[in-house]
Amino acid sequence: MDNNRLELVRYSFEKKALPVEIPEEKTSEYYGELVFDRPKMRKYLPANVYAAFLDCVDNGKPLDRATADEVAKGMKNWALDHHVTHITHWFQPLTEGTAEKHDVMIGYDGNGGIIEEFDGSALVQQEPDASSFPNGGIRATFEARGYTAWDPTSPVFIQDDTLCIPSVFVSYTGEALDYKTPLKKSLNAVSEAALPICRLFDPKVKKVNSFLGWEQEFFLVDEDLYATRPDLMITGRTLMGHMSSKSQQLGDHYFGAIPSRVAAFMRDVEIAAHKLGIPLKTRHNEVAPNQFEMAPIFGEANLSNDQNQIVMNLMNNLARKHGFVALMHEKPFDGVNGSGKHCNWSLGTDTGTPLLAPGKDARGNLQFLIFFVNTLAAVQEHNSLLKASIASATNAPRLGANEAPPAIVSAFLGKTMTDVLRRLLELPSDTTVEIAGKKGRGVGLVEIPEIFVDNTDRNRTSPFAFIGNRFEFRALGSSANCARSLTVINAAVADQLRTYYGQLKSAIDSGKELNVAVMDTLKPIIRSIIDVVCFDGNGYSADWVEEAAKRGLDVEKRVPEMIAAYNSPRAVEMLGRTGVFSQKELEARCEVMWETYCKKVQIESRVMVRMAVNHIVPAAIEYKTRLLKDLALHKEVFGNLDGCEPETWMVNQISELIEKVRTLAEKMRLARKEANVIGNIYDRARAYNRIADDIPVLRRPIDRLEELVDNSLWPLPKYRELLFIS
Ligand code: ADP
Ligand code: MG
Numbered sequence: 001m002d003n004n005r006l007e008l009v010r011y012s013f014e015k016k017a018l019p020v021e022i023p024e025e026k027t028s029e030y031y032g033e034l035v036f037d038r039p040k041m042r043k044y045l046p047a048n049v050y051a052a053f054l055d056c057v058d059n060g061k062p063l064d065r066a067t068a069d070e071v072a073k074g075m076k077n078w079a080l081d082h083h084v085t086h087i088t089h090w091f092q093p094l095t096e097g098t099a100e101k102h103d104v105m106i107g108y109d110g111n112g113g114i115i116e117e118f119d120g121s122a123l124v125q126q127e128p129d130a131s132s133f134p135n136g137g138i139r140a141t142f143e144a145r146g147y148t149a150w151d152p153t154s155p156v157f158i159q160d161d162t163l164c165i166p167s168v169f170v171s172y173t174g175e176a177l178d179y180k181t182p183l184k185k186s187l188n189a190v191s192e193a194a195l196p197i198c199r200l201f202d203p204k205v206k207k208v209n210s211f212l213g214w215e216q217e218f219f220l221v222d223e224d225l226y227a228t229r230p231d232l233m234i235t236g237r238t239l240m241g242h243m244s245s246k247s248q249q250l251g252d253h254y255f256g257a258i259p260s261r262v263a264a265f266m267r268d269v270e271i272a273a274h275k276l277g278i279p280l281k282t283r284h285n286e287v288a289p290n291q292f293e294m295a296p297i298f299g300e301a302n303l304s305n306d307q308n309q310i311v312m313n314l315m316n317n318l319a320r321k322h323g324f325v326a327l328m329h330e331k332p333f334d335g336v337n338g339s340g341k342h343c344n345w346s347l348g349t350d351t352g353t354p355l356l357a358p359g360k361d362a363r364g365n366l367q368f369l370i371f372f373v374n375t376l377a378a379v380q381e382h383n384s385l386l387k388a389s390i391a392s393a394t395n396a397p398r399l400g401a402n403e404a405p406p407a408i409v410s411a412f413l414g415k416t417m418t419d420v421l422r423r424l425l426e427l428p429s430d431t432t433v434e435i436a437g438k439k440g441r442g443v444g445l446v447e448i449p450e451i452f453v454d455n456t457d458r459n460r461t462s463p464f465a466f467i468g469n470r471f472e473f474r475a476l477g478s479s480a481n482c483a484r485s486l487t488v489i490n491a492a493v494a495d496q497l498r499t500y501y502g503q504l505k506s507a508i509d510s511g512k513e514l515n516v517a518v519m520d521t522l523k524p525i526i527r528s529i530i531d532v533v534c535f536d537g538n539g540y541s542a543d544w545v546e547e548a549a550k551r552g553l554d555v556e557k558r559v560p561e562m563i564a565a566y567n568s569p570r571a572v573e574m575l576g577r578t579g580v581f582s583q584k585e586l587e588a589r590c591e592v593m594w595e596t597y598c599k600k601v602q603i604e605s606r607v608m609v610r611m612a613v614n615h616i617v618p619a620a621i622e623y624k625t626r627l628l629k630d631l632a633l634h635k636e637v638f639g640n641l642d643g644c645e646p647e648t649w650m651v652n653q654i655s656e657l658i659e660k661v662r663t664l665a666e667k668m669r670l671a672r673k674e675a676n677v678i679g680n681i682y683d684r685a686r687a688y689n690r691i692a693d694d695i696p697v698l699r700r701p702i703d704r705l706e707e708l709v710d711n712s713l714w715p716l717p718k719y720r721e722l723l724f725i726s
Contacts, residue, residue, distance in 0.1 A: 005228065006712060009721050012222040014492075017260040018322055020267045034082070034158040036075055044074035057153050059206075060188075068150075068157050069120035075120040075156060076105065079163045087118055089126045089148040090164040092179045092590045093133040098225040098309050099126055099169075102162055116517060124150050125167060130171055134596065136588030137176050145172040151180060154306045157276050166306050175585050179483035182580050183725040186490035189578040190301035190347065193497040194371070197504070198349050200514060201367045205349045210490050213298025213344035213470070214308045215282075217478050218315060219291050220262055222725050225717040228326045230615075231607050235600075236329035236394070236479075239608045239695065240616070242703040244720030245496050247289065248402075252340055254287045259726045267321040268295065272314050278307040287403060288336035289723040298344055298470075301490070305482045308341075324726075330477035331397040333719060334699075338398030340405075343485055347371060347493075354484035357469035358435055358448040365433040365448055366518050371606075373421070375471065376411050377525050379464055380490035380533035382574065383409050384554040384565035386464075387475070389488040391562035393600035393692065395477035399557075400540065405463035407557045408548045410535035412462030417538060420446055421526050427470070429519035461539030483621035491580040498577075500525070524581055560685035563593045594685040598675070601688040601695075605672055608698060609665045615656055615715045616702050623709045624654045654708060660701040668694055 024028050041050050049070040065073070079087075088100040107117030130146025143276050148724040149168055154166035169178035176182050187210050194208040194483040226232050231239040248254075258266065267281045273280040294311065298304060312328060319326035331338040347355040355371040358364070379386060386409045401407040413421070423446050424431070436449045459465055463475040476485045500521065507517035534549045537544060549555045556562050565571055567590050575581040581589070627647050634644055641648065668691060675687035706714060 005715060005717060008224055008228065009387055009717065009725070011420065011724075012224050012721075012725050013343075014104045015222070015323055016262065017264040020264050020271070022267070023271060029273055030271075031274045035277040036078055036156045036275060036312040041074065043718060044078045046070060049074070051345075058127065063152060065120055065124070067120075068124050072118055072120045072123040075123065077164065079118075079158065080104070080116060081446065082158055084158055084161055085374055086162040087122065087165040088162055088164055089150070091148050091167045091169040092309060092481060092483070093169055093177060094136075094257070095134060096481075096590070096594075098313065099128070099133070100162075100164065101126070105163075126167070128169075130177060131350070132170075133169075133177060134592040135171065135177050136591035136595070138171050138177065138588045144178055146170065147172070151184070151302070153184075153300075154303050157275070157310070159276075159310075175582065175588065179481040179487075180305075180592065182585075183305065183483035183490075185580045185663070186494065186578065187301060188488045188489040189494035189580060190497070193501070193578075194347060194425040196353070197370060197471045197497060198353075198355070199477070200353060200508075201363060201502075202353065204409060205351050205353075207350040209346075209348050209350065210486070211298050211346045211348060211470070212301040212304040212308075212482060212486060213295065214304065214506040215293055215295040215344070216308065216311060216315075216328075217286055217291060217339035217341065217344040219288070219329075219332050220265070220319060220324040220726055221290065221327060221332075221722050223320060223323050223325050225722055225725065229716055229722075230611055231604075232325070232327070234607045235604050237325055237332040237397075237604075238334070238719070238722070240611065240699050240702045241333070241707070241716070241719045241722075244718065246720075247336050247723070248287050251287070252284050253289050254289070256285045258283070258285055258292075258630055261322060261324070262726050265324060266292070266294065268318045269314050269319065270310070271454070272318065273307075275309055276307075276310060278311060278507070279581065280311070286337065286339075288333065290726050291337060291339065298346075301482075301486055303525075305486065306377045308482055328479040330392075330395045330479060331401075333723065334397075334696075335402070335719075337402045337725070338404050340398065340474055341478045341480060341482060343473045343476055343482050344467070344470045345473055345489055353467055355469065358450070360435075360447065362432045362434055362515070365435065366515055368448075369424075369433065369522060370500070370504075370518060372417070372466075372499075372636075373522050373525050373529070374496045375493050376413075376529050377500075378489075378496035379409065379411055380529050380553075381496065382488065382492040382571065383533065384556070384568065385571045385574075387486050387554055387556070388487065388562050388571075389485040389704050390475040390477060390480065390563035392477060392480065393559060393597045393604075394479055394691070396476075396557075396559050398477060399475070399617045403460050405461060406539045406544070407562075407626070408476065408539065408545065408555050409463050409511055409533075409552055410548065410553060411471075411533050412459045412465040412536055413534055414459075414466055414536070416449060417466055418530075418534065420448060421530055421534075424519065425523060425526055425530075429516045429523070430513070431519070432515075434609050446597065459536065459539075459622075462535070463539070487580060491575055491578045491701050494578050495574045509691060533563075539547045556690050558686070560594060560682060560689050561596055562598070563590055563685070564682065566590050566593075567631055594681045597685050598681070599686045601692045602672060602676075604695060605668050605691050608695060609668055612661050612665045612698065612702060616673075616705060617661060619709055619713050619715050620654050620658050620661075620705050623713050624658075626710075627651050627654075654705065657701045657708070661698070661705070664694070664698040664701070668698060 008200045056063040086102040088102045090100050105118045108116050109115040126148045137189050148167040151166045154163045168181045191208040198205040268279050281297050282295040315326040398404045433446045436447045465472045503521045566586050678684040
């Protein structure tokens with residue numbers, strides 16, 4: 001057998017960090033140079049066009065075609081100044097990652113020549129073939145038209161030689177075929193629903209923004225080692241591999257010194273991101289070996305989500321430059337932490353008031369409590385849907401293992417806020433809610449400490465944790481589009497706020513003071529959530545699953561069943577009421593998710609079976625043959641097998657394990673054959689779910705063989721090599 005694994009390991013280990021080209025200017029000087037942001041618009045657009053554009057972005061006013069033409073002209077001039085030759089609509093179909101189709105900015109000049117051309121129509125709309133993207137049957141191939149349409153609220157940017165125009169992607173009949181469209185609808189819904197409430201506190205508020213601060217976790221693996229692992233290359237994760245003796249148990253990787261090759265890669269990512277106006281701020285080693293995280297300063301949700309997609313692309317490209325492959329898979333390695341993408345989410349007014357942070361005074365605190373309590377109520381009511389928003393084949397093995405939140409969506413408030421809510425229930429409704437350190441008039445004072453962010457205790461096991469000025473949703477996977485969860489959170493909160501405003505308004509109309517009306521209406525909600533969705537205990541304990549089920553929380557662990565929540569009457573009604581998804585869109589989305597689930601598991605299972613047959617069994621047989629030759633030689637020399645128990649034991653062990661691998665692999669192949677002919681996509685997904693459950697079963701004898709077979713014969717880079725070379 002030709003096996004050069006050990007040479008390769010040595011070669012990978014000896015790689016040195018690449019030098020990084022650090023710009024001479026300060027970060028603030030090159031920050032945003034590749035985005036067509038407001039200062040550049042002011043320079044490249046006529047004043048009236050700039051004003052019309054701002055009116056569109058800030059106040060939602062439509063942009064007419066003549067103005068779009070003028071905007072395109074300004075963009076073109078700016079792009080040409082940067083030697084850009086191509087344009088593309090840049091969008092987020094229901095696949096992983098983004099999509100683009102480049103066109104050179106040229107047209108005929110009418111005299112047989114060519115000129116640089118880019119006008120309003122090319123800016124506003126393009127037409128890719130929608131049938132080639134996942135669409136859940138919305139697009140029959142015979143009328144495959146779909147449109148991408150410019151999203152003016154996210155600035156265009158330059159990548160290499162191409163001007164990228166952030167866009168939505170919809171079908172000919174108007175249904176969303178992407179992640180951005182429903183996200184934008186949910187942002188409008190939450191703004192509209194929050195507005196009348198905010199205006200009770202400040203009549204000047206015109207808009208409520210939703211904010212996102214994502215934390216992107218990922219692994220880096222040396223590209224030469226990666227290239228010899230079909231499982232990593234094809235599925236993004238290892239499907240086999242015995243845990244190395246040392247993994248993350250010493251806790252020495254988290255926040256450790258960043259390895260120099262990795263630091264060079266991260267610096268490159270930061271520089272590229274900063275040029276694109278992406279405020280990357282934090283970089284650090286994560287808990288598992290070779291696991292890292294990068295995070296920006298939070299921003300408006302739609303923009304911040306686009307930026308996350310750009311950063312994922314940057315990471316993928318720049319990792320290769322540094323001889324790595326970046327793994328965004330949620331569970332690339334069994335037995336160590338998986339990678340999530342924490343979504344820090346909050347709301348705030350256009351006048352600058354954060355709505356999920358304690359206020360400056362009693363009134364501010366009242367407003368904070370409204371948003372805080374109603375968010376929790378929304379998370380409780382749409383518990384299953386929130387979980388559906390993170391359900392995927394790749395995220396499933398991560399949930400509930402090694403520091404990842406369990407597959408139950410509960411909320412962690414921390415001691416301070418739990419106490420505040422409990423005390424509010426006991427006190428009269430005219431109690432003043434004060435910030436610690438400031439004097440209030442009421443007798444029964446409920447105090448919220450001023451420096452709140454640092455006060456909240458940490459609970460890593462909670463999927464939805466309050467962090468003092470925001471909630472951190474931790475269940476989303478590292479490869480996912482944040483819009484999946486943000487759409488659900490914003491829509492659910494919008495729906496809840498709308499109901500709540502109705503209740504509050506009646507209380508005010510009945511003559512109650514604002515603070516009394518708020519407390520009277522919040523108390524029943526607090527009572528209904530405090531012992532249901534709110535949970536500060538250990539989310540990993542077996543008791544919690546039982547307890548959560550008793551509380552009426554969704555404890556479903558199987559991905560196809562989790563996805564079905566999108567199609568439940570509760571979800572269909574809420575998402576319809578808020579205008580975020582039509583029923584047709586939801587049915588299509590379920591179909592796409594089930595389909596993707598089946599395909600992913602199918603691919604994993606195929607790769608695994610082929611590796612078992614082509615890599616593992618041959619290596620095991622080679623070692624067994626060697627042992628048998630030893631035994632034969634022994635017999636020849638000594639005439640018997642006395643004292644050969646270790647070798648015979650080994651031969652028997654290996655034979656048994658090979659037989660196990662063979663039968664389990666064959667069973668898996670047959671299960672796939674059966675699953676593939678199931679017509680109903682939901683049923684097929686459930687059949688594939690059972691195959692997914694068998695992947696770790698087939699893995700066991702393979703990993704056991706890795707322990708037994710001579711190291712020099714093992715064909716695949718081992719965990720200790722993949723996880724400790726960087
Ligand atoms: P940790 O890992 O300790 O949770 P990080 O610093 O890695 O924290 O990431 C926290 C993220 O939360 C950052 O992106 C930060 O900008 C974001 N964030 C902070 N305040 C808010 C807020 N009010 N709304 C949304 N995101 C926020
Ligand atoms: Mg972090």
